[in-house]
Amino acid sequence: MRATFGLIGKTAMALVLATSIGAGALTVGSTAAFAAEKKPKEVKAAYSKEFITAAGPIQKTVTALDEAKKKGATPEAQKALLASAGAELAAAEATISTPLDRMAAGGWAVSIGGVLNDIGMRQRGMKNMLDSGMVPEASVNDYQFYLGNFAYSNKDFPVAIAALTTVVQANYKDDTAAELLADSYSQQGQNAQALDALRNALTMRKAAGGVVPEAWFKRANVIAYKNRLGPQAIEWSTMMVENDPTALNWLGAAQLVREFGTFTNQESLDLGRLLLRSGGFQNDPKYVEREYIEYIEAADPRRFPGEVLKVAEIGVKxxxxxxxxxxxxxxxxxxxxxxxxxxxxxxxxxxEARAGKDGRSAVAMADAYLSYDEPAKAEEMYKMAIEKGNIDKDRALTRLGIAQVDQDKFADAKATFAQVGGARGSLARLWSAFATTQARP
Known part of the structure; x- marks a missing residue:
């Protein structure tokens, strides 16, 4: 049978990609007051004579800037005071020879760069502060995070990766760190490494007993989907829906499984059954109209009339x-x-099914029971069919798991789905995620 509906141009996954984090780059937070909030490590240190001499002009400029800020000077007036600051700072930086020299020059660069909106200057300043060895140990991850921020904004992705990797490994408090790290890899075409970075962040967060932010799953989905990394897209969408089982996430995950899979009508039928049970159909009609049609076509009124009528009536209602x-x-x-x-x-x-020498009649009987919402009878027949053999075992196992889900036998269902392989493997994993969500209190 052919549907009279046209193909829907914008899928639910496209909507997820468009509304979750957008098509552009991540937003880097402001750190204008950062340098003033952090105090250097208490160590015995001194400025070099050369640095003291060379730093005189920039120190005078910074002092004038601080006074102007206290008096409420406008941003334009503050920038006017810094007309020669770039050259003055460069002269001081050229004479750096002690840790204290480097820490001071770095602080000035971060502060002046904030007023001038010079991200490159701020990145250089933050790097100098870290390289000085004078940053308090408890604040190193904060400084590394801001270095990664500045480097990312400056499109210096190798530096961003180096800075943010240690931050993410430490399960840093700001969730943006993992996304910045992943996107830095992705901007260089290293998409597999980007997904690994997010996976490591997820692992560290779970190990610490923390909540994994939905943005990490969405960022991973964007990277995998846009770069046509099918297995990874399916994996991350499945993890996302298990973490946050919303109607839109279920629809998007189901569509990804189909898009990157090799589905026949048989697989499409079991995908439609999942959308029905998970609430994936409870989305804007323009995103699910085609899904209803796919389900009805796969079920076919000549094979499963009861199920087709049920689904059609739900869609109409x-x-x-x-x-x-x-x-x-x-x-x-x-x-x-x-x-x-x-x-x-x-x-x-x-x-006939019970008397059959192989499992073909039993699996057909089980399919009929499942379509008429008799899961206990379906479970018995699927088990019989699998034991007798000469059937599509992965299909029978998938539907055995569905019958078990319908009886709230979630642990049994997950064990059954785990046995499914081949083209149905990703579909079974998505069903297993559904069983997991249903088993929660």
Whole structure:
């Protein structure tokens, strides 16, 4: 059967990508007051004579700037005071020879760079402060984070990666650190490393008993999806929906599994069943209309009339499908005309399935029971079919797991889904994630 609906151009995954973090780069936070808030490590140190001489002009300029700030000078007036600051700072930096020289020059660069909005200057200053060895140990990760921030904004991605890697490994408090690190890798075309960075951040956060932010999953999905990394896109979307099982996340994950999989109608049928049970259909009609059609086509009123009628009626009631649409009307009419005879044939088919030498009749009987919402009978028949053999075992295991989910046997279902391989492996993992979410209190 063919649907009369046109293909929907914008999928739910596209919506997730568009609304989660946007198409542009990450936003780096302001650190204008950063240098003033941190005190250097208490160590015996001294300025070099050369630095004291060379730093005189920049120190005088910084003092004038501080006085102007206290008097409420406008940003424009502050910038005017710094007309020669760049050259003065460079002269002082050229004479650095002690840790204290480097710490002082770095602090000036961060402060002046903030007024001038010179990210390169701020990056250089933060690097000097860290290289001085005078940053208090408890503040090193803060300084590294800001260095990574500045380097990222300055598109100096190698420096951003070096700075942020240690920060993320330390399970840094600012969630943006992991995203900045991942995007720094991605900007250089190192997308696998970007996803590894987010995975490491996730591992560290979970090990510390913390909450993994949804933004990390979304960032990983963006990277994997845009770069056509199918297995990783499926993996991260599955983890995201397990972490945050919203209707939109379920729809997006299901669409990714189909897009990067090799599905026939049989796999599409079980994907539709997942969308129905998970709430994935409870989205804007323009995102789920095609999904309803896919489900109805895969179920086929000639094979599973009861299930087709149920799904079509749900779609009509939700305002997604129109009862007078030729495709919908035909599917419903065919289903209504077949249900009575189909149900009447079940007892004889059940006896035939039990007497069969292989599992083919049993799996067909199990499919019928599952389509009529009789999961206990379906579970029994799928187990019988698997034991007798000569069937598509991965398909039978998938549907056995579905029957177990329908009976709230979530641990059994997850164990069953774990046995599924081949083209159905990613679909089974998504079903397993659903079982996990349903098992929660």
């Amino acid at each position: 939700a305002g997604v499908l129109r009862a007078n649409d030729p495709f919908v009307a035909d599917a419903m009419a065919q289903s209504k005309g077949r249900i009575a005879a189909d149900k009447a044939s079940l007892p004889a088919l059940d006896r």
